[in-house]
Amino acid sequence: MVIDRKSFQTEFYNSIARPPFDHSEELLFEVIPAGTLSKSAALQVYRTGYLARLTESLGETYEAIWWVLGDEVFFQLSKDYIEKMPSETRNLNTYGERFPEFLKTHSLSTEIPFLFELSKLEWELKSLFYKKGTPPVNFSSLLNKPDFLAIFESGEISFQFHPDAVLINSPFPIYSLWKLLKESPQRKESTLAMNQEESFLMAKPGEMVEFYPLSSELFNLTSQLKKGKTLTDALDSIDGVKEGEIQHLIQILIQSGGVDAILTE
Amino acid sequence: MSSPVGVGLRPTHYSYLLEQRESLPNWFEVVSENYLSTEGRPIQVLEEFRKRAPIALHGVSLSIGSSDPLNRPYLLALKKLVDRIEPCVVSDHLCWTGIHEKNLHDLIPIAFTEETLNFLTSRVQEVQDFLGRQILLENVSSYFQYRSSTYQEWAFINELAKRSGCGILLDVNNVYVSAMNHGFDPFEYLRGILPEFIRQIHISGFTDMGTHLFDTHSKPAHPVVWELFDSVIQKNADIPFMFEWDDEIPEFPKVEEELKKAVKIWSQHHGN
Numbered sequence: 071m072v073i074d075r076k077s078f079q080t081e082f083y084n085s086i087a088r089p090p091f092d093h094s095e096e097l098l099f100e101v102i103p104a105g106t107l108s109k110s111a112a113l114q115v116y117r118t119g120y121l122a123r124l125t126e127s128l129g130e131t132y133e134a135i136w137w138v139l140g141d142e143v144f145f146q147l148s149k150d151y152i153e154k155m156p157s158e159t160r161n162l163n164t165y166g167e168r169f170p171e172f173l174k175t176h177s178l179s180t181e182i183p184f185l186f187e188l189s190k191l192e193w194e195l196k197s198l199f200y201k202k203g204t205p206p207v208n209f210s211s212l213l214n215k216p217d218f219l220a221i222f223e224s225g226e227i228s229f230q231f232h233p234d235a236v237l238i239n240s241p242f243p244i245y246s247l248w249k250l251l252k253e254s255p256q257r258k259e260s261t262l263a264m265n266q267e268e269s270f271l272m273a274k275p276g277e278m279v280e281f282y283p284l285s286s287e288l289f290n291l292t293s294q295l296k297k298g299k300t301l302t303d304a305l306d307s308i309d310g311v312k313e314g315e316i317q318h319l320i321q322i323l324i325q326s327g328g329v330d331a332i333l334t335e
Numbered sequence: 336m337s338s339p340v341g342v343g344l345r346p347t348h349y350s351y352l353l354e355q356r357e358s359l360p361n362w363f364e365v366v367s368e369n370y371l372s373t374e375g376r377p378i379q380v381l382e383e384f385r386k387r388a389p390i391a392l393h394g395v396s397l398s399i400g401s402s403d404p405l406n407r408p409y410l411l412a413l414k415k416l417v418d419r420i421e422p423c424v425v426s427d428h429l430c431w432t433g434i435h436e437k438n439l440h441d442l443i444p445i446a447f448t449e450e451t452l453n454f455l456t457s458r459v460q461e462v463q464d465f466l467g468r469q470i471l472l473e474n475v476s477s478y479f480q481y482r483s484s485t486y487q488e489w490a491f492i493n494e495l496a497k498r499s500g501c502g503i504l505l506d507v508n509n510v511y512v513s514a515m516n517h518g519f520d521p522f523e524y525l526r527g528i529l530p531e532f533i534r535q536i537h538i539s540g541f542t543d544m545g546t547h548l549f550d551t552h553s554k555p556a557h558p559v560v561w562e563l564f565d566s567v568i569q570k571n572a573d574i575p576f577m578f579e580w581d582d583e584i585p586e587f588p589k590v591e592e593e594l595k596k597a598v599k600i601w602s603q604h605h606g607n
Contacts, residue, residue, distance in 0.1 A: 072483070075446070075454070076402035079434040086439055100446075102480040104516030105547030112479040115549070116441055123440050157438045160396035160409050161368040202374035277376045 073100050086117045087156050124152045127165045132192050134248050135173070137255070138182065147176070163200075167193060184242035184264055191244050194236050194272060195279055203274035204232040204327030212332055221334050225302030229295050229323060230331035236272040237296060239289050243268045245281055273326035282322045287311045291319060337361060338601045340594055341391065341577035348587045349380055360388075360594060362423060364577055367394040370420075371412040381420065389423035391535070391575075392416065393504075396438065399458055399472065400431035400445040410465050417466055424535055424575070426471035426504045429455075429492065446481035447491040452498070459499035471534050473504035476512040476541070476550030488513070489527035502534035507563040508556060508579075512541050512548040521559070525566055536576040538564050538597060552581035555593055565600050572605035 073081075073096040085093035093113070103112035125148040129136050136144045151172050157165050170193055173179060174186035212218060221227060238245075243266045250260055269289035271282040284292065287310040294304035305311060323329045341362035344352070352363075363384055370378050370392075384390065396409065417425055430442040445451055463470055474492060486494070496503055505528060507521075514521035538561075540554030556564075556578070568576060578593040 075451070076434070078446075079402050079431060079443075082443065083434045083437060083439065087437065100482050102482055102517075104478040104480075107478065107546050109479075111546065115478045115547070116439070116443070119441055120439050157433075157440060158436055160406065160438060161371060162440050163369060200373040200375040200377070274375075277379070 073097060082113075082116075085113055086120050087153075089153050091117065121149060121152060123162065124157060124165060125149070127162045128152075128169060131166050131196050132169060132189055133255075134192055134251050135169075135185065135189050137251050138185070138188065138247075139178075143178070147173075147178070169193070184240075184244060184247075187240045187242050188244045188247065191238065191240075191248060194238070195248075198234060198236065198272060198274050198279045201234050201274065203276070204235050204330070206275050206325055206327040207330050209324055209332055212334075218334075222301075225305065226300055226334065228298060228300045228333045229329040230333065231296050231323075232273070232328055232330045234274065235326065235328035237269075237289070237292055238272065239267070239269040239286070239293075241265075241267050245270050245283070249281075271322065271326060271328055273328045275325065275327040280326060282326055282328075284319070284322075285315070288315055288319050291316075292323075336572070336605065338598045338605070339573060339575040340598050340601070341575055342590060342594055343393075343577065343579045343581065344381075344384060344390075345580075345584050346377070346380075347584050348590075351587045353380075353383065360577070362389040362391060362575060362577075364391040364393050364424075364579075367392040367413060367416060367425075367427075368396055370416055371409075372415075378419075385420055390420055391424035391426065391577075392420065392422040393473075394425075394427040395440075395442070396432055397427035397462070398432040398438075399427060399429065399455060399462070400443075400451070401434055402431075403434055403436065405458060405461060406436075410462065414466055417468070424471060424504075425466060425468060426473060426502075426535065428475050429472040429495070430475045442475040444475055444477035444479070444481070447484040447486035447488055448481075449485065452486075452491065452494055455495055456498040459495065459501045463500060469500060469502055469534075471502040471504040473506050473537065474509050474513070475506075476509040476516075476548075478516060478547060478549075480517050487519070487524075487527065489524045493527070493529045493532065496529070496532035503528065503532045504535045504537060505533050505567065506537040506539070506579075507567065508537065508539040508541055508552075508560050509550060511557065511560050511563060512550050515548050521563055522566065525563060530567075530570055533567065533571070533574055536564065536567060536574055537579050538576065538593070539579040539581075552579050553583040556596070561596065561600065564597065565603075568601050569604040572601070576601070 081093050081097045085091050098109050101109050103109050128148045155168055159165055170186050170189040173189050179185050242264050245268055247262055269284040269286055290308040291304055291311050294307055340360050341364055342360040344363040344365045370381055428442045433439050510521045510524050538556050539552045540556050542549045542551040576597055580590050
């Protein structure tokens with residue numbers, strides 16, 4: 071019973087990662103197990119290792135989801151996800167990109183409706199951590215121009231947003247929950263009311279990812295500015311932004327590195 | 336004469352090691368995949384360490400033994416990292432890790448046959464030509480062998496090194512784990528390996544599962560593993576050696592205890 075290399079590797083892979091984990095007699099014949107292991111037990115060593123490594127990777131990325139679901143449910147969900155979405159990456163750190171989508175369509179999302187949004191936040195956070203970042207641009211030469219104030223007051227300025235800055239609006243307080251768990255990971259429960267809308271900008275002006283909370287009005291304004299609208303046009307399309315808040319927003323956009331150019335007409 | 340001792344660089348030790356100026360080690364090894372295609376803090380920290388000491392890039396996903404074609408995007412990213420870091424060594428494992436573009440993220444052993452030797456020789460040469468340098472391949476711990484194997488592992492590795500021009504990264508813990516798992520003499524293995532091809536040595540710890548030894552890299556080294564290290568290092572003062580602690584990683588001083596054991600053994604043969 072001779073099995074060629076490609077067939078062996080295909081079958082071995084299937085027996086480790088693809089339910090129902092079948093394998094042929096030819097594969098079993100080829101395997102001489104280690105120590106006092108049986109052939110099946112030798113394959114199980116690799117099967118257990120595969121599940122453990124990918125579960126660990128998901129747990130490192132989705133710490134808050136893990137906390138929300140608890141060990142038993144998280145491990146079962148991870149197992150289901152791993153069977154459905156085998157790894158196609160060479161870097162284990164990047165496994166799990168589709169976990170938020172998996173949670174979105176899972177029945178658990180009916181009971182815990184913020185799972186998708188929270189997991190999406192955690193994936194965006196991880197992605198941004200591995201990017202170069204959004205180093206703040208020094209706009210002082212522009213801001214100190216004699217006519218800049220007049221141009222600003224006319225509203226004829228627009229902003230070029232850094233592609234790595236992330237703007238998020240959620241019907242759930244996902245950032246507050248994430249922050250709570252980061253600050254005290256040993257806590258057993260949260261009294262946070264999970265029916266509050268939350269908006270924020272995520273950027274990386276230095277080594278670490280930073281969060282900049284926004285009111286819903288400022289989120290709407292930022293969304294319009296992100297489309298390339300001038301400040302005037304953006305303000306015309308939304309309601310409720312107070313004048314002092316505009317300066318506050320621009321300060322955030324500059325300090326966070328969220329904008330890398332300010333364009334005057 | 337200073338020993339060529341190194342250590343695996345782990346994020347949990349970054350702050351401690353960045354503050355140290357004079358203590359061990361003399362070089363660091365990192366997992367290549369953690370730094371591919373990233374511009375965030377990890378690569379910035381790596382570049383900071385690179386200013387202070389040589390860096391060895393040790394990969395886990397080359398999958399040199401896979402029936403899949405060599406992965407071009409992976410090799411391109413690796414070459415970019417090599418050009419950026421200018422490592423003292425580029426290595427990976429003598430194994431396969433996946434098939435049909437799927438990855439098991441494990442080091443699956445290969446069959447030691449003439450057919451595999453011919454297959455691997457051209458692949459290793461292709462990788463070396465692409466990277467523009469020699470690579471080292473590490474012997475892995477294994478939990479099964481192939482009935483079709485016709486070479487002893489050490490003879491196979493020697494032959495691959497001869498034919499392809501690669502070097503050997505000799506993991507003495509993996510030699511011991513595989514020897515106990517498959518019933519061969521680890522000292523015979525080391526006598527069989529041709530010393531001229533050994534370019535680096537790894538030392539680490541394993542876990543005894545009762546039915547087999549499991550390569551966890553999560554403990555101090557076993558006494559026999561130190562004996563194996565001693566038998567190799569006495570023959571050559573210049574081979575870089577290092578301790579790997581990859582899981583349940585303790586504070587650095589505990590890892591440093593293992594480094595000091597290694598240096599003590601090296602010094603008994605080559606010290607002043």
